[in-house]
Amino acid sequence: MSRFIIEGGNRLNGELKIPGAKNAVLPILAATILNRGTSTIHNCPDLEDVATMQEILVSLGLRVERSNKTITVYGENIVTNKIPESSAGKMRSSIVLMGAMLGRVGEIYISYPGGCAIGPRPIDMHLSALRKMGAEIDDLYKGILHSKASRMRGAEILLDYPSVGATENIMLAASLAEGVTIIRNAAKEPEIVDLQNFLQQMGVEISGAGTGVIYITGRDEIKADVSYSVIPDRIVAGTYMTCAAAAGGEIILNGIEYEPVSSTVYCLRNCGVQIEPVDKKIIRVKSDRVPKAIEVVRTSPYPGFPTDMQPQLVALLSKAVGTSVVIETVFENRYGYVEQLMRMGADITVRERVAVIKGVKRLTGAFVDACDLRGGAALVVASLTAEGTSIINNVKHIDRGYESLEEHLSSVGAAIKRVQDD
């Protein structure tokens, strides 16, 4: 396993290119299962979860080629309905393979999804929606879900929470279902809109993504040669902004529009960070002083402040002037990283979903463990502004969502390097 060694104190200056979005490319790769033609996906980030999704597609019998940031999936034939347990259990997004496989093949065996340990992460909304569309789903047996349907049927679905994954699962199942599906209280994230745009490219009649109500008219078959470029990663962009806010300096983010990061920008501006769009896809971030505390921040579904930016913001607020309160409304247990920040001298009290962060004058470099993807990113944010050396273990968690984070941060002046565990 590898670890990061970070010397705190360097200001950041320079330009960073924003890569394709992990949480957009994963459902889009799953959607290629629906297509008997060739799907060419551009701007794919080079991440472990993307490689895992590629492995799964290959294990189904699909021919998959990757060249730099482009992944091509040839959809002629699928030879099995079993998803390898070793792959599906690695990430949360494997659950949307149910919708794609039920649409294309009509049967799937898949293990319960994996992903960051930030709460129980049930799949009840996924299963009840797919059942309403005609899927028979056997109960979990030794961790394996078996589901089949002669043909999925369009249905009206009301989600009791705007679940991103459940919305994606239904969109995929509906694309080859008989009739019309309506998803109400659908997730509105930009990644949902990206999936809709891709499905439209494949000839699926789908509309409403981003509004909370999505309409899909299923097709009998999808056979199209399509080419599509994935949206940039708004969470990577927000993480870079928070690194600059913590370390001080001025960076230019290239390739990200303002709207998808507007709630993160709003929060960071409240901390006193200067953030301005300088062009349609270029944002400047400037921070020359200690951040101010924020009275209360709640995470919420898009377009609210994203839960995937909560750990990074808490790390920044650890050295703010004053006391801040952060309320995590999306996941039950997303403060696992706090005890690691406290090893660095942070003063944070967590009660269930509420974190009270008393800003301290200094953080001190420490030996810390990344416990999940965004919690690991939070440790990087704190290490950049801590005095002395920090060693972050288990950076495999961080690598799931950030391409060579150490190379990108080094390129703008951070003293960070990766070493292999002996």
Ligand code: EPZ
């Ligand atoms: C997606 O997870 C993202 N992952 C997460 O990003 C992100 O935090 C989350 O959406 C919210 O934006 C991917 O896209 C791969 P949800 P997902 O279904 O789909 C509960 C990251 O760091 N729920 O919107 O799993 C669930 O437990 C990751 O990149 C049910 O109760 O999120 C949670 O409390 C972390 N039953 C809430 O809904 C269900 O059937 C939101 O979950 C489904 C979800």
